[in-house]
Amino acid sequence: MRKPNGYGSIKKLSGRRRRPFVFVVSEHGRQKPVEYFATQVEVEIFAADYNKIHHRHSLPGHSITLIELYHRWLPAHIADTGPSQSSLGSYKNAFRHLSDLHYESVTKLHYTDYQRILDGMKRRGLSYSSLKKVRSLISLLEKYALKTEIITKSYAQLLSIGRNKPVRPHHTFSRQKINRLWKSMDYPGVDSVLILLYTGMRLCLFPSHLHR
Incomplete structure (x- = not known):
């Protein structure tokens, strides 16, 4: 899209710079940098606002993205x-x-x-x-x-984003389930489960190479 006369121009400076884009205007036959920006979108916005304020120029048919x-x-x-x-x-x-x-x-x-x-x-x-x-x-x-x-x-x-479904929902042990665990103490691992339930400790899994 062709810009109106006197609108100014946008340039990208060479090299590695934090703000490589610059908006320049012509003043007394020489180009004068007005402001530097990190992205082209930011400098385009600045140029549009600058011209509305200073020269009342606007780009024909421009629609904000x-x-x-x-x-x-x-x-x-x-x-x-x-x-x-x-x-x-x-x-x-x-x-x-x-x-x-x-x-x-x-x-x-x-x-x-x-x-x-x-x-x-x-x-x-x-x-x-x-x-x-x-x-x-x-x-x-x-x-x-x-x-x-x-x-x-x-x-x-x-807009719909559905319902929040926990990936790993936690289920509390009912008193009936805990009582069944006490009655099954002869089975391997049941005592460990009870210890975890009553102490609040959490199971920690270590990489296999740490057990060697």
Whole structure:
């Protein structure tokens, strides 16, 4: 897409740099760097905002993509809530699961698009916790998009992630089962089970080479 005259340009600097992308504008016939960024998405967002503020230029027909929405939402969310590093890591991981939708227009994403991602995660055997984090991120992104009037409808509350089924559910021993164990003391290993039950100790399995 051709940018308007005076819009400025984006360049990627050579070498290994923490922030290799730079937005430059022409000033008195020379290019002046305005700001440096780690990713192209971040510099594209900055360029669009810079031109709206300084020159009232905007790209014709531009529609905000999901990845652009994410990079707009994240700084605002950090400023409002001050999330922990752990939460920031969760957002990053959750957004990675949405990679198939990163460059889709936010206004064209619907329930079926988001649900397809969650259903694919379930088929791959990902945990309930992972699905919940992705749905939560979708909700946060949609709330920001509604607030900034990018979209007019939210789908997060309609998304299904199934029920939380523990991989290894724990079952308590009933009094009847414990009494049967006491009556079966002659069987090998029963005394060990009772010791574990009454002391709260946990069984620890060591690699076979440690027993040699």
